[in-house]
Amino acid sequence: MGQHLNRAKRFFGTDTRGLLEGGRYALLHTRSMEFDDLRPYVPGDDVRDIDWRATARSGTVLIKRFVSEKHHKILLVADAGRNMTALAAGGETKRDVAEAILGAFGLITLGRSDEIGMVYGDARGCVSIRAGRGETHIESMLDHFYRHTATSPAPSSIEDQLRYVATHYRRRMLVVVVSDEPDVTLGLDEVTARLAARHDVLWAFVSDMPAVSGDSDGYDVATGAVVPSRTRLGRRVEVAYRRAEQRRRARLEAFLTTHAIPFTAIGRRDEIRPRLTAMAEVFARAG
Template sequence: MGTHLNRARAHFGTDTRGMLEGGRHALLHTRSLEFDELRPYVPGDDVRDIDWKASARSGSVLIKRFVSEKHHKVLLVADTGRNMAALAADGERKSDVALHVLGAVGLITLGRSDQIGMVYGDARGSLRVRQSRGENHIESMLAGYHGHAGRHGPSDIVCQLTYVATHYRHPMLIVVVSDEPDTDSRLEDAVARLTSRHDVMWAMVTDMPAAGVKDGAYDVATGRPVLGSAATDPRVVAAYERAELRRAERLSQLLVARGVPRATITGSGQIRRAVGEMTRVWSRAG
């Protein structure tokens, strides 16, 4: 296994069973009659799959799992703009955390033989990697992301979302990996276009807060201080924190309204939890 996949595996682990199952679109629903294993029932499961005899023996409700006949088509959509050169909340470079998230999704698809591709870029435009399978393909995609992230143009994930909405017509699972973008009409329109056709999940790498940093922190996109000399003024810090909270709430409201499972990730140590939560919510959608 390649360098980037191995690093992702170190943070995510090797057990990917039960992840990326379900979804809304019919092409993802079909299955064979080949039994795989039993697992605990969770709200949203099809009650027709309950194994009542096994449930009676175990004392808990168990669901039969079957082998999927069809595989997903997965598209990673990632920000490689200058925002990703900043530090995440846990102190890692945001692009490194994002790379590990992308690798974690790649590891899940390996276990399912899903096809996976990628669109990544910044405000200047997008690069496209066609969908395929296998370790070498995924490692190559991760290397491409690593070579571009945080090195060139300003971040604007809406550019990548719009590119996907325009060029990808067949339903698929889209996994967006970026920081927390501002909510405006451009983002609202792009998310609406994507969710009308595709399943979408969103993993967001959070910034290290400017409040509490000695110099008030700097915006990597502009080089300007976020709080500057006012970083020691409690009133300014409180106003900054309230503004950040409102910004996060607006973004959350947009994604909830569009049925987009999302997770905020402070560092690589949070990836297993965050990806697990997103995939469980998505698997029960529809």
């Protein structure tokens, strides 16, 4: 594997069995007669595939899985703007966390018949990479994303990337959005409603480092403005800031819940495996 996929594998691993399967999200069903293995039943599976003997032995309903049983057409939609140069909640750059999240979804597609493409960009516009398969293709996508975020990107605007997808991708796909925590605006609400009506959507946020977390001044990567330390701001301002952040996150969560979009927030790379696995479980049960 290349350097980007290897970094993703370090935090996500290679065991992707059962992820993104089941329910209405199995977008394309094909099956050979070659038996592969067993996996737990999830709502939406064909009951004719239940292995009753194995179920009786284990006490858990198990499904026979066949080679090339189910596969998806997946589109990664990534914020590659200036916000990705900021620090995530765990102290890593958002770019590094986002790269590993995108790579994790790439790893999920390996060994299956999934096709995966990408749209990334910033306020200047979008880059669209056609869907393909295999390590070389995925590594190339990750490299394009990473290089863009590392070479003076423009301000972030995930709304622009989503609007591009809503306009140019008409065929039903599994759309995985990776961004920071955007403010909920009328424009974002409108384009998200359009996407959710046509596609199946997952959203992984790279959570923000608190702006008043340290004792030294910082700066806003979007504007370059100085952000005073909590020592300079004082306790009352810090408390007011934290309450405002809680309200902002509550609005974001309510927004996604309203659109029935499974989501997760990830603040550092060692959270990727458990957070994406939990989101995939919600994903599989929907339908």
